[in-house]
Amino acid sequence: MELYLNDVYPYAQQISNYIEREIFQQKLKAGQKLLSITNLSKELNVSKHTIQLSYKILRKKELIVKKGNDFFVTKDNCCIITKMKEETDLQIIKCLHELAEMGYSREQTKSLILRKLETLKFPQ
The missing domain is CATH 1.10.10.10 (Winged helix-like DNA-binding domain superfamily/Winged helix DNA-binding domain)
Structure with a gap:
């Protein structure tokens, strides 16, 4: 680390x-x-x-x-992890709503997300 x-x-x-x-x-x-x-x-x-x-x-x-x-x-971390993943999903939805409120179109939002996904490292 x-x-x-x-x-x-x-x-x-x-x-x-x-x-x-x-x-x-x-x-x-x-x-x-x-x-x-x-x-x-x-x-x-x-x-x-x-x-x-x-x-x-x-x-x-x-x-x-x-x-x-x-x-x-x-x-019992399985239940806790599930809850935290649900909270993360809600945060993502909130961010998407904020982008829409800022005037981002569906295509602009999709493009932004795809560009950011390219820079992230995901577990194998």
Whole structure:
């Protein structure tokens, strides 16, 4: 995982976004133990506080749980992932409505989306 200083998101958000993607792609499985705050902070060369904030974001989304001093991917994350995908769908619909309200035609919107899709990296 690489962190970017000039990214629009602070390190804590970049880390939580990365872990969230790993959960969505099922690279991190339900019940799997995450690296400790200390080990992950050393691996990424960031403060423990940054990792604590990342894990706090993920706990708030109910994607991970804390047991003692350890953190695990939630066992019921399938329902949570489905809910988050539905919320993402709603955000996309909202953006499409906003484009229409700004005067974008159907063809302009389609062209914009297709251009952006070309620049994205999708999992295999």
